[in-house]
Amino acid sequence: MAAEIKLKPGLYIHIPFCIKKCPYCDFYSTADSRLIPAWLDAVKREILLYREYSSSFSTLYFGGGTPTVINEHAMRELVGFLHENFTFLPGAEKTIEANPNDLSRENLKMLRDLGFNRISLGVQSFDRELLEFLERRHTVYEAEQAIELIREAGFSNLNIDIMYAIPGQTRDKWISTLSRAVSFKPEHVSCYQLTLKEGTPFWNLRKNSTICMPEETDEEAFFLETAKFLKHRGYLHYEVSNFARDMKYVSVHNSLYWKHHPYLGLGPAAHSFFNNTRWWNCKSVKQYLKSFEDGNTPVEGREELTDDQLRLESLFLNFRTTGGMDIESFQTFKRVGTVLPILEKSNLVKIKDGRVVPTTKGLLVADSIPCLFL
Amino acid sequence: MEHIRNFSIIAHIDHGKSTLADRLIQHAGLINKREFRDQILDSMDIERERGITIKSQTVTLPYKNDRGEDFELNLIDTPGHVDFSYEVSRALASCEGVLLLIDAAQGVEAQTMANLYAAMEHDLEIIPVINKIDLPAADIERVREEIEIELGLDSDAAILCSAKAGTGIEEVFKAITERIPPPKGTTKKPLSALIFDAQYDSFRGTIISCRVFDGSIRNGDTIRFVSNSATHRVEEVGVFRLKLERRKELSAGEVGYLIAGIKTVSDTSVGDTITLESNPSAVLLPGFKEPKPMVFSSVYPIAADDYLSLAESLDKYKLNDAALVYQKDSSAALGQGFRCGFLGLLHLEIVQERLEREFGQFILMTAPSVKYKFLLKSGEKVTVDNPHYYPDPGEIEKSEEPFVRIAIIIPERYMGAVMQLCMERRGVNSKFNYPTHGRIEINFDLPLAEVIYDFYDRLKTITQGYGSFDYEFLDYRESSLVKVDMLVNHEKVDALSLIVHQNNSRKRALNICERLKEEIPRQMFKIIIQGAIGGNIIARSTINPYRKDVTAKCYGGDITRKRKLLEKQRKGKSRMKMVGAVEIPQKAFISILKTDDS
Ligand SMILES: Nc1nc2c(ncn2[C@@H]2O[C@H](COP(=O)(O)OP(=O)(O)O)[C@@H](O)[C@H]2O)c(=O)[nH]1
Ligand code: SF4
Numbered sequence: 001m002a003a004e005i006k007l008k009p010g011l012y013i014h015i016p017f018c019i020k021k022c023p024y025c026d027f028y029s030t031a032d033s034r035l036i037p038a039w040l041d042a043v044k045r046e047i048l049l050y051r052e053y054s055s056s057f058s059t060l061y062f063g064g065g066t067p068t069v070i071n072e073h074a075m076r077e078l079v080g081f082l083h084e085n086f087t088f089l090p091g092a093e094k095t096i097e098a099n100p101n102d103l104s105r106e107n108l109k110m111l112r113d114l115g116f117n118r119i120s121l122g123v124q125s126f127d128r129e130l131l132e133f134l135e136r137r138h139t140v141y142e143a144e145q146a147i148e149l150i151r152e153a154g155f156s157n158l159n160i161d162i163m164y165a166i167p168g169q170t171r172d173k174w175i176s177t178l179s180r181a182v183s184f185k186p187e188h189v190s191c192y193q194l195t196l197k198e199g200t201p202f203w204n205l206r207k208n209s210t211i212c213m214p215e216e217t218d219e220e221a222f223f224l225e226t227a228k229f230l231k232h233r234g235y236l237h238y239e240v241s242n243f244a245r246d247m248k249y250v251s252v253h254n255s256l257y258w259k260h261h262p263y264l265g266l267g268p269a270a271h272s273f274f275n276n277t278r279w280w281n282c283k284s285v286k287q288y289l290k291s292f293e294d295g296n297t298p299v300e301g302r303e304e305l306t307d308d309q310l311r312l313e314s315l316f317l318n319f320r321t322t323g324g325m326d327i328e329s330f331q332t333f334k335r336v337g338t339v340l341p342i343l344e345k346s347n348l349v350k351i352k353d354g355r356v357v358p359t360t361k362g363l364l365v366a367d368s369i370p371c372l373f374l
Numbered sequence: 375m376e377h378i379r380n381f382s383i384i385a386h387i388d389h390g391k392s393t394l395a396d397r398l399i400q401h402a403g404l405i406n407k408r409e410f411r412d413q414i415l416d417s418m419d420i421e422r423e424r425g426i427t428i429k430s431q432t433v434t435l436p437y438k439n440d441r442g443e444d445f446e447l448n449l450i451d452t453p454g455h456v457d458f459s460y461e462v463s464r465a466l467a468s469c470e471g472v473l474l475l476i477d478a479a480q481g482v483e484a485q486t487m488a489n490l491y492a493a494m495e496h497d498l499e500i501i502p503v504i505n506k507i508d509l510p511a512a513d514i515e516r517v518r519e520e521i522e523i524e525l526g527l528d529s530d531a532a533i534l535c536s537a538k539a540g541t542g543i544e545e546v547f548k549a550i551t552e553r554i555p556p557p558k559g560t561t562k563k564p565l566s567a568l569i570f571d572a573q574y575d576s577f578r579g580t581i582i583s584c585r586v587f588d589g590s591i592r593n594g595d596t597i598r599f600v601s602n603s604a605t606h607r608v609e610e611v612g613v614f615r616l617k618l619e620r621r622k623e624l625s626a627g628e629v630g631y632l633i634a635g636i637k638t639v640s641d642t643s644v645g646d647t648i649t650l651e652s653n654p655s656a657v658l659l660p661g662f663k664e665p666k667p668m669v670f671s672s673v674y675p676i677a678a679d680d681y682l683s684l685a686e687s688l689d690k691y692k693l694n695d696a697a698l699v700y701q702k703d704s705s706a707a708l709g710q711g712f713r714c715g716f717l718g719l720l721h722l723e724i725v726q727e728r729l730e731r732e733f734g735q736f737i738l739m740t741a742p743s744v745k746y747k748f749l750l751k752s753g754e755k756v757t758v759d760n761p762h763y764y765p766d767p768g769e770i771e772k773s774e775e776p777f778v779r780i781a782i783i784i785p786e787r788y789m790g791a792v793m794q795l796c797m798e799r800r801g802v803n804s805k806f807n808y809p810t811h812g813r814i815e816i817n818f819d820l821p822l823a824e825v826i827y828d829f830y831d832r833l834k835t836i837t838q839g840y841g842s843f844d845y846e847f848l849d850y851r852e853s854s855l856v857k858v859d860m861l862v863n864h865e866k867v868d869a870l871s872l873i874v875h876q877n878n879s880r881k882r883a884l885n886i887c888e889r890l891k892e893e894i895p896r897q898m899f900k901i902i903i904q905g906a907i908g909g910n911i912i913a914r915s916t917i918n919p920y921r922k923d924v925t926a927k928c929y930g931g932d933i934t935r936k937r938k939l940l941e942k943q944r945k946g947k948s949r950m951k952m953v954g955a956v957e958i959p960q961k962a963f964i965s966i967l968k969t970d971d972s
Contacts, residue, residue, distance in 0.1 A: 012930070192926040220921035241926050257929050271930030280931055303934065313937050320928060335952060342863075342955040346899040365898040366924045367936075372955055374944040 008058035008089055009274070010256040013043065013078070014267030015067040016285055023135050023205075026197035028269045028283045029065035035285050039267075040074050042292045044081050046266045049297060051085040053264070053274075059253040060094040060115075066122075068102035072110055079114040088115075093252040095120055095159075100138040100146035108153035118157040119150050120190075126180040127173050130166050147184045157249060159188035164222040166194050167211045174222060175229065182233050187249040191226050192241050193219060220364060227360045239321045240363050258317045260310065268298070277304045316370040324349070324357030333373035343369065375627040379554045380448045380585065382465055384489035385475035390505040394475060394537035394546075395433075395449060401543050402435035402447075404616055432571070432583050432629060434613040437547055445551050446613075448629035450570065450585075464570040464645045466492055467659070468585035468629060471499035471554030473546065474525075478504050478512035478534075482520040487783050487813065488842030490525055499554045502527055503546060508536040523811055557587075557627030564655040565589030565597075567624075567632075567648040572639045574694035578610075580636040581618070583629070584648060587659065590625030591648070597634060600647040600658045606634035640696040667715025668776075668847070669722055669742045669826050670759035672703045672869065673729075674711035676736040676951055676960065681710045687733035688712060691725070698725055705762065705868045708738065708951065713760055716742075719826050738951055738960050740869040744822045747774040747850055761871035764857040767908065774850040775875075776822040782833065783815045783842045791836045792816060799824035800875065819848060821875070858883050858912070860890070861904040865954045869963065880905075883913035886966045891915040893962035898923075901956055 017036060018029040060082070070078075088094070095118040096111060111119075123143045125131050131140060138146075150158055160181045164174050181189055196203045196213065205211045214222070227237050235243040236250070239258065244250045256263045262274045268288040271280040279302035282288055291298040305313070315333065318325035330336060340356070343349045348362035348369065358366055385391040435447040452465040466472070472493045476486055493500055502521050504514060518529035533549055535542025571583035591597065595608045612620040613630040624630045636642060649655040675684045692698055698721075703713035716722040722742060729735045745759040749772040758764055780801075784792055793816070796804070801818035808814055820829075825845060833843055856879050860870035870890075874882050883905025890903045898919050905913035928936060950957040 195926055216921045223922060240924050240928075254929065257933065263930070265930055269931070271934075273930075278934060280934075309937060309941075312940055313933055316936060316940060317928070317933065320924070335955075338952075339955040342899070348898060364922045364924055365920070368898050368920075368923050370940060371943055372952075372957075374940065 008056060009262035009264055010059035010061065010253050011057040011082075011086065011088075012061045012063060012253070012263055012265040012267075012270055013067075013082075014065065014265065014270040015062060015070060016065040016268050017069050018064065018066045019069055019137060020135075023201035024194060024196060026200050027065065030285055032285075033069065035289070036070055036074060038289050039285055040070075040078060042289050042298075043078065043267055045292050046298065047081060047085050050264055050266070056087040056089050057264075058089050058092055059256065059263075060088060060092060061253040062096040062116075064097055066099045066102065067096050068098045068107070072107065075110065076114065083115075093118055093157075095251070095253060097122065098146070100143040103146045103149055105149055105153065108149055108155070112153055112155070117155065118159065119155050120159040120161060120188075121146060121150065122161045123181065124161060124163045125166070125169075126162075126177040127169070130169055130173065130177075133166065133168060134163070144184075147186075151184075157188070158184070158186045159190060159251070160184070160186045161190045161192065163192050163194050164226065165214045165219050167213060169214075171221065171225060175225065178226065178229050182230070182235075185245070187245045188251060189230060189235060189243045190241050191230075191243065193222065223364055224360065227363075237322060237360065237363075240366055255321075258321055260314060260317070276310060277302060279303070312370070312374075315373065316367065319349075319358050319366045319369045320363070322357055322363070324352075324355045326355050327351065330356050335373055339372045343372075375559070376556050377443060377445045378448070378557055378627045379445060379471070379550050380450060380469045380557060380627075380629055381471045381473060381550055381554055382450045382452050382469050382493075383473045383475055384452060384493060385505075386477070386480070386483040386485035386489075389475050389477040389480065389483075389486075390537045391475055394473070394503075394505060394535070395451065397537045397540060397543055398435060398447075398449060398546070399433060399616070401540075401547065402437055404433070404435065432614045434615060434619075434629065437551065439548070439551055446628075447547075447550055448613075450629065461571070461644055462492060463496070464568065466496045466498065468568055468570045469496070469498055470557055471501065471550070473501050473503045473550070474527075475503050475505050476517055476521070476532075478506045478514055478517055479509045481513070481517050482524045484784070484837070484842045487524070488844070490527075491783070500527060501549050501553055502529070502532040504532050504534050505537050507534045508539045508541070524813065559586070559588045559626035561588070561590050561626045563588035563626075564653045565591060565595075565648065565650045566655040566657070566659060567591065568659045569642055569644055569646045569648060571644060572642045572696065574639050578633050580633070580639050580642055582632045582634070582636070582642055582648075583614075584624075584632055585629045586624050586626055588626050588655065589650065589653075590623045591632060591650075592623040596651040597632075597648050598651045598654060599642065600649055600655075601643060602646075604641065605651050606636055608632060608634045638693045638696075640692060643696065666847070667697070667699050667717065668822060669716045669718055669744060670713060671716070671722055671742040672705065672708075672711050672713050672740040672760065673700070673726075674705065674708040674738045674740075674869070674951075676738055678709045680735065684712070684729075684735050684737065687729055687735050688714075691729060691733065695725070697721060703760070705740075706866070708740075708869050715759070719830070736960070738869065738963050740963065741872045741966055742826055743873060744776050744826065746776075746855060746873055748772070749774075758873070761857050761873050762868055764871075764873060767856070773853055773855040775853045775855065777819050777848045777851050778822045778825060778845040779848045780818050780820050780825065780843065780845040781815060782817075783813060784837050786812055786814050788837045789814055789816070792833065795829075795832055795836060796820065799829060820845075821851075821853065822847070823874070856907050858886075859906050860886060861902075861906060862890070862894075862953050862956050862958065863902055864904075867953050867958070870966065879907060880912050887913045887915035889965045890958075890962055891917055893965050894956065894958055896920045897956060899955070 016029045017033055018031055020031055094116045096116045097120045099122055124134055124136055126140050128140050162177055162181055196206055206213055230243045235245055237243055238250055265272045268281055268285050269283045279299050281298040282300040288298045347359055349356050349358050383391045383394060431451045433449050437445040437447050450465050450468055452462045474490060476482060504517050506512060521527050521529040521532055533542060533545045535546055566588045567584040567586040569582055569584050573581050575581050591608060591611055593608055593610060596605055597608055598605045610620060610633045611624045611630060612618050618631060647659045675681050688700055697717050700712045700714040704710045726739055729737055743759055743761060745757055748756045748765050748770050750769045751771045756765060782792055796818045799820055801820045803819040805817040806814055830843055854876040855873055856876050857873050858879050859866050887903045887905055894917055896917055900919050901917040903915045904911050950959050
């Protein structure tokens with residue numbers, strides 16, 4: 001999958017609105033939908049700032065928040081404006097993240113008309129109790145309904161997001177969610193472990209012992225079983241949390257992040273990366289809006305990566321994907337000679353076609369492997 | 375000479391020695407109130423933190439008594455730990471009297487006793503001073519009683535003062551001038567002066583602190599060190615104010631400094647006698663000892679690239695610490711480093727801390743060892759202070775280890791516990807003395823290896839700080855020794871090898887396995903720690919791997935965050951040593967020196 005990704009940049013638009021905040025989520029989003037018109041205006045201004053920069057993009061990704069909460073009018077206007085100012089390569093992957101109960105026949109038709117060809121559906125679980133525990137807005141039925149409508153509308157590239165290691169989730173429950181997900185033959189499945197971030201309501205609940213998170217050995221078991229289950233059903237485990245039914249369904253956009261390919265991110269909290277420079281916008285919608293009012297750009301920070309930093313990033317990014325790292329680049333790191341054989345022996349990495357790639361067990365500790373070579 | 379007094383202040387830690395010294399300096403008018411900075415004499419950070427004086431400093435205080443006579447009072451500071459007992463004895467040898475400081479609330483404590491004995495050995499006039507009388511908890515009557523009963527001194531002679539509040543200071547001065555005898559000696563005899571300290575100054579070279587007993591030294595004189603006959607031309611002599619103050623000469627009875635183009639402190643030896651080349655005094659002042667390293671350990675830079683900078687730092691450090699000896703060393707697991715010799719464990723720790731703090735070196739030290747002697751079957755004799763060079767066991771005819779004679783003074787109630795400790799540590803040949811009522815002095819012959827292994831800490835724990843402790847080298851004695859190697863994931867970590875007595879080997883090995891298990895963080899694979907004698911595994915522990923650490927998502931902004939985290943970890947690595955793929959924190963190497971129960 002590495003080779004065929006075009007070096008053309010990707011475009012990310014952050015839509016920071018959710019109808020209701022989920023108790024485990026620490027993404028930046030707001031439930032204040034009154035800000036949408038002003039936000040739309042500002043994003044359009046930001047688009048104008050960059051219109052000179054890139055002639056064409058290889059991907060488009062609407063992420064959130066919940067992109068599907070903005071109304072048809074705003075959606076059309078935004079996508080229209082994007083196409084007025086930017087061009088996209090033919091066949092560009094165009095993804096929108098969607099919440100099941102925001103989708104209707106009409107609305108899906110519109111998304112298709114606007115050029116989206118991939119939907120990433122936030123199902124999280126096919127278990128009623130767990131969905132309720134997660135305080136999601138949708139029901140199991142609505143999720144299933146949404147999948148049918150998505151297919152009906154002609155989307156042939158669907159990702160389903162599901163989550164494991166939820167308090168109260170047994171392995172059986174998880175396997176049945178996985179089976180249900182797979183029964184819809186999605187082209188892509190993302191399986192995330194629920195992790196609690198400081199400041200979220202769940203974090204506090206755990207702190208006062210109201211909820212109890214699974215043990216490390218359970219987490220391990222969830223992960224390994226997931227990998228095994230999906231592999232048996234023909235899915236390719238290509239990144240820690242991501243599975244594709246086929247090479248061609250590997251998420252092009254997300255791969256840009258992992259391969260240091262360029263991307264432009266617009267909207268509050270969005271990050272961009274071009275020519276070894278990364279920059280990011282201010283987080284909150286209010287600040288974002290204010291920067292335009294003040295005649296400034298919303299860019300809050302910027303860093304130019306040194307060669308060493310790029311190397312370091314590529315080390316940990318590569319070890320999160322089963323593509324791994326080519327041996328030559330890898331050998332420039334410290335201690336490779338002593339540590340690599342030990343990792344191989346411990347079945348954490350293997351060498352395949354001139355690349356050092358993490359095994360499934362290795363993906364479990366992908367964040368630590370780089371530490372050995374610092 | 376009638377108007378010179380040479381004295382030291384001796385005290386248990388925290389009884390106010392530094393505060394009193396500062397107060398005397400202030401009272402003598404060497405500094406005004408505004409400059410009065412707390413604790414001028416203890417200038418090194420480590421000393422202040424640990425509350426011990428390592429390098430002594432000296433100051434000459436001018437004083438006019440109520441009859442208008444001018445005095446010069448030389449306050450000679452003394453280091454306060456057993457590793458430096460030799461320096462203490464040289465400082466005391468330069469005095470005629472001491473102030474024995476006792477906290478009015480704490481009363482007589484272990485070091486008060488030990489210090490008293492040291493002062494008595496030198497036949498010094500002892501002036502008990504009860505300090506901190508301003509404290510609400512001060513119990514002067516009780517302290518007086520202790521002075522009478524436990525120290526056997528006349529409590530009526532005790533002076534009451536508060537170094538902090540500044541009360542009783544004039545009385546202290548009075549007692550110094552009236553009760554401490556003036557120095558004896560004559561300028562008519564050939565020069566004999568005692569070196570009691572030496573410090574390195576980057577501009578002027580070595581500054582020698584000395585006490586002149588007979589004769590005098592002037593600029594331009596050619597002096598000779600009696601121990602090694604080295605000669606030097608004197609560039610400057612003078613006395614210690616807060617800065618150096620030049621004088622034309624130093625003569626009998628005086629204390630001062632001398633600069634003579636001596637490059638490093640190691641070219642001089644504390645305790646040596648200085649005389650004049652032209653008119654030498656034949657005799658060495660009594661008590662001279664070459665500083666002898668007793669404890670050996672290797673020092674490695676944590677990052678191999680830092681070897682050269684470590685070498686430079688050691689060179690610089692050595693300028694000011696003659697007691698440290700070192701030479702190049704290398705280890706399979708740890709790369710290039712230095713084998714160092716120290717006076718004792720505290721000295722070792724101080725060197726380590728100062729290298730880190732003052733020279734910015736991240737270092738790792740191997741398990742300390744003493745010097746062992748082996749007679750091989752071939753008839754060859756070898757001396758080994760590094761487990762790395764332990765001879766092939768099949769070749770060894772006879773092994774010997776150094777023994778010391780220890781002296782412990784404690785209140786009688788701790789006798790049982792201390793006896794037990796000494797026996798556990800293979801003590802033999804015990805002897806008891808009752809120096810004063812309620813106190814007991816215990817002597818034992820103990821292997822030095824047992825003493826450096828945590829003995830002093832244990833003693834302090836079981837005697838709640840009341841144990842005073844001193845040791846001196848005795849001889850080498852036959853002993854059955856083995857070398858224990860530690861393996862981490864089957865790889866020998868030579869820095870953790872140690873030579874121990876056969877009977878202790880399993881216990882020590884188990885102890886180290888457990889320590890390492892605590893100190894080495896879990897890693898992504900199982901870590902097996904083993905202790906082995908030859909091919910025989912005698913102890914083992916395992917550290918289970920962590921199972922999962924990966925974060926679920928990593929997009930746009932997460933990448934920067936994650937990289938920063940790694941960059942931080944990389945910095946933290948400067949305190950880790952990689953052995954194979956296992957990260958061993960510096961702490962782990964130090965932790966193995968401690969026993970379970972300390
Ligand atoms: N109240 C009171 N505290 C004192 C007096 N002398 C010293 N101290 C305090 O006792 C502590 C130890 O004093 P220091 O001079 O460092 O003791 P050293 O370890 O003997 O040098 C410090 O906190 C001093 O401020 C005193 O006369 N009265
Ligand atoms: S919908 Fe998604 S972005 Fe919004 S709060 Fe829930 S998890 Fe977070």
